[in-house]
Amino acid sequence: MAQATTIRGGKIRVLLGNDANPIVYSAPCGFTQRSVSLDKGLEETTIPDCDDPDAVDWVGRDASSLSMSISGEGVLAQESVETWLDAWESIDSVPVKVEMEFPAKTITWTGHMHVEKFESAGDNGKRATASISMQSDGKMTRVVNPK
Numbered sequence: 001m002a003q004a005t006t007i008r009g010g011k012i013r014v015l016l017g018n019d020a021n022p023i024v025y026s027a028p029c030g031f032t033q034r035s036v037s038l039d040k041g042l043e044e045t046t047i048p049d050c051d052d053p054d055a056v057d058w059v060g061r062d063a064s065s066l067s068m069s070i071s072g073e074g075v076l077a078q079e080s081v082e083t084w085l086d087a088w089e090s091i092d093s094v095p096v097k098v099e100m101e102f103p104a105k106t107i108t109w110t111g112h113m114h115v116e117k118f119e120s121a122g123d124n125g126k127r128a129t130a131s132i133s134m135q136s137d138g139k140m141t142r143v144v145n146p147k
Helices: 078-089
Strands: 012-017 031-047 058-075 094-101 103-122 129-136 143-146
Touching: 012 031, 058 094, 058 103, 078 103, 078 129
Parallel strands: none
Antiparallel strands: 012 094, 031 058, 058 129, 094 103, 103 129, 103 143
């Protein structure tokens, strides 16, 4: 049996873009954990058995929407606070690039997202932390680049 090809957590990157043309992306400093969630909205329809009307119906599902969300946490880095606050304060979504770098290929999504939540916390005697969540705003385009 062959072993699975895996990556370390640092090979999942969340980068925010600027308003330049072309967009220049950079990774805000401080993330020590990140999570990317791909969601599909489904609509359900009951499908009867035409040959046996008394049979229990099956449920059919049709895709109605796609969405991506990102959450992350780490240290509250001075170098990134203004970047996150600017994105949170913006009424417009911001350009975002998500990368998963495997040894043989990199999977990339680009699009726009809203910074839904920016939370900072700190305990006496410990380093302050930040927690961020983002939601897609429209299509996130996936590209696979072989190395």
